[in-house]
Amino acid sequence: MFMVMDLMMGGDLRFHMQRRRFVEGVIRFWVAEIACAINYLHTTHNVVHRDIKPDNILMDDKGHVALTDFNIATRIQDDRRHYSVAGTANYMAPELVSGHGYTYSVDWWSLGVVMYECVYGKASIPARQILK
Known part of the structure; x- marks a missing residue:
C-alpha cells in the first residue's frame, strides 16, 4: 500500500x-x-494509529496540521481488542502498556499527551510509570 499526502x-x-x-x-x-x-x-476506516506524537504531526505553511507515519497503525475488526504493544513509550496509553487489551482509546490518550506537552512545554509522566 502506498499513501500520498500533500507536501x-x-x-x-x-x-x-x-x-x-x-x-x-x-x-x-x-x-x-x-x-x-x-x-x-476510527469511524471510517476502523484504523487505530498507535503512534500519535509531535514527531508524527506535520504542519503546512499556513499552520494546519496533519497526521503522518502509519507504520504501526492497525485495523480494528469488530471492536475486538488488540494486545500487541506498539508505539512510543511516552505516548502509550495505560491499557496498551498493561497488556489488558485496547481499541481506539489509545489514540485519544496520545493526543491528550501531545496537548499537555504543547500547553506546558514539558513532557508528561509516561503511562508505564503511572502503572507502577
Whole structure:
C-alpha cells in the first residue's frame, strides 16, 4: 500500500515545540484538526494509529496540521481488542502498556499527551510509570 499526502513545508510539531511556546487558541486549533483526523480513521476506516506524537504531526505553511507515519497503525475488526504493544513509550496509553487489551482509546490518550506537552512545554509522566 502506498499513501500520498500533500507536501507539508512547516516541519513537524516537535520542531516547533522545541523553539517556542504557543497560545491556547493555536493549540486548540491543532488539537481539533488532529481530533478530526483520528475520528475519521476510527469511524471510517476502523484504523487505530498507535503512534500519535509531535514527531508524527506535520504542519503546512499556513499552520494546519496533519497526521503522518502509519507504520504501526492497525485495523480494528469488530471492536475486538488488540494486545500487541506498539508505539512510543511516552505516548502509550495505560491499557496498551498493561497488556489488558485496547481499541481506539489509545489514540485519544496520545493526543491528550501531545496537548499537555504543547500547553506546558514539558513532557508528561509516561503511562508505564503511572502503572507502577
